[in-house]
Amino acid sequence: MAAEPVYKQGWSPDDIAWEKFDRAKAEPWLVDAIKSAALVEYNAPDYVGYLKRVFPDPSFHPVIEQWGREESQHGLVLGRWAEMADPSFKLEEAFARFRAGYRPAHFDSSDETSVRGSKRGEMIARCVIESGTSSYYTAIKEATAEPVLQEIAGRIAADEYRHYKLFYETLQTQGEADLSFWKKIVIAVGRAAESDDDEIAFSRYCATVAASDVTTRPYSRAACMRAVSAATLRVYRRRHIEKLTRMIAKAVGADPQSRMVRLAGAALWRMLRVRAGLLGATTGAA
Numbered sequence: 001m002a003a004e005p006v007y008k009q010g011w012s013p014d015d016i017a018w019e020k021f022d023r024a025k026a027e028p029w030l031v032d033a034i035k036s037a038a039l040v041e042y043n044a045p046d047y048v049g050y051l052k053r054v055f056p057d058p059s060f061h062p063v064i065e066q067w068g069r070e071e072s073q074h075g076l077v078l079g080r081w082a083e084m085a086d087p088s089f090k091l092e093e094a095f096a097r098f099r100a101g102y103r104p105a106h107f108d109s110s111d112e113t114s115v116r117g118s119k120r121g122e123m124i125a126r127c128v129i130e131s132g133t134s135s136y137y138t139a140i141k142e143a144t145a146e147p148v149l150q151e152i153a154g155r156i157a158a159d160e161y162r163h164y165k166l167f168y169e170t171l172q173t174q175g176e177a178d179l180s181f182w183k184k185i186v187i188a189v190g191r192a193a194e195s196d197d198d199e200i201a202f203s204r205y206c207a208t209v210a211a212s213d214v215t216t217r218p219y220s221r222a223a224c225m226r227a228v229s230a231a232t233l234r235v236y237r238r239r240h241i242e243k244l245t246r247m248i249a250k251a252v253g254a255d256p257q258s259r260m261v262r263l264a265g266a267a268l269w270r271m272l273r274v275r276a277g278l279l280g281a282t283t284g285a286a
């Protein structure tokens, strides 16, 4: 078996072997999931402005800006791959519609307090997101047979894992008093539950419904979330969810190897499968 490539920080779109693209291996359900992910990633500059307000220490700003550039680049390469797989898709056009319709209040506020209540809370929420993206792109890399997407997902997954480490280390260096364990759990679960919010559903809509079809196919958050859930469950295997759970556990100060965390991982896996109506329908999917 060939050794897995090691993807270091600081790559550019020119490093990707685009010439290996094989459209026959770009499955339509996965193309739609990638289009949606591209829009969310491409929106990173708004998060940069927000994080710089919450963390006013100027020495941290270059780090946040670098993080934002990497996230935007994820959007760019995912969008470029989706345009190759489906030439009717145009990243910039879909992104303009997404941005016009999705803008959380805290992006436009001048408030210097995190919506999570504290800097530590903000970093826990960021760790949850980076745990999710790291596991998601790892799962995509393993779910697809398309060579360019394998490479892109591998590069992005490595970036996301580094982002997790960055925010985890930043969490440890905050001068604020530590939060109680249960407060940390509430923040982590709260942020994970927000994955159901309009960012995910509306990105799916803008990614998969052409501008010319919006009158005949109006936005339905519930329908978009059903499509997202189905695709997500098609990508993930049990091992990805277990790793995701261990990463979040570490961020809230729990022992990632503890029985409680193993049970939480099993419960999350079961919940995701129930949501997708898969329980009992398949065996050995791990």
Ligand SMILES: [Fe+2]
Residues within 6 Å of the ligand: 041, 070, 071, 074, 133, 156, 160
């Ligand atoms: Fe990303």
Ligand SMILES: [Fe+2]
Residues within 6 Å of the ligand: 071, 130, 133, 159, 160, 163
């Ligand atoms: Fe990231």
